[in-house]
Amino acid sequence: MKIYFELNGEQQYVDIEPGESLLSLLRRLGMKSVKQGCNTGDCGACTVLVDGRAVRSCITFAAKVRGRRVTTLEGLGSPGDLHPLQEAFLEAGAVQCGFCTPGMILTAYELLSKNDNPTPEEVRAAISGNLCRCTGYRKIVDAILLAAKWKREGRWR
Ligand code: FES
Ligand code: FES
CATH class of the missing domain: 3.10.20.30 (Beta-grasp domain)
Structure with a gap:
């Protein structure tokens, strides 16, 4: 079909x-x-x-x-033209093997499209279905909060 x-x-x-x-x-x-x-x-x-x-x-x-x-x-972005969410993951050190990262970023994208000022608890709840074996979740939460701040500052395209 x-x-x-x-x-x-x-x-x-x-x-x-x-x-x-x-x-x-x-x-x-x-x-x-x-x-x-x-x-x-x-x-x-x-x-x-x-x-x-x-x-x-x-x-x-x-x-x-x-x-x-x-x-x-x-x-969302390309190696030469990263989306701010991707940049935030790099900046916060939230990427190790990267296997979970695409799913994390897209889940975060949906969250931030509805709420660009989430609390850390709201971020944790949003990514609770995305498992990471490498970084622990603190840096990932930091990355999403940083991306949210950049969004509020008008740095998203
Ligand atoms: S591969 Fe789809 S949820 Fe794990
Ligand atoms: S960075 Fe390796 S599973 Fe998350």
């Missing part, structure tokens, strides 16, 4: 397999930021935005995004 959807601002018209996950489709389309961790909806490594809402692509059928707008980390 073929579906249309928007991926990082570009229209796609692609074949999907019966029962294929959105994670599988995005990896086939070269979106290497989308990570497979648990593949059961528990770790958050595969998080992407669908119409601005963070979803776990491993437990979302590819067919569900027909006609929708999907954003992966590749759509």
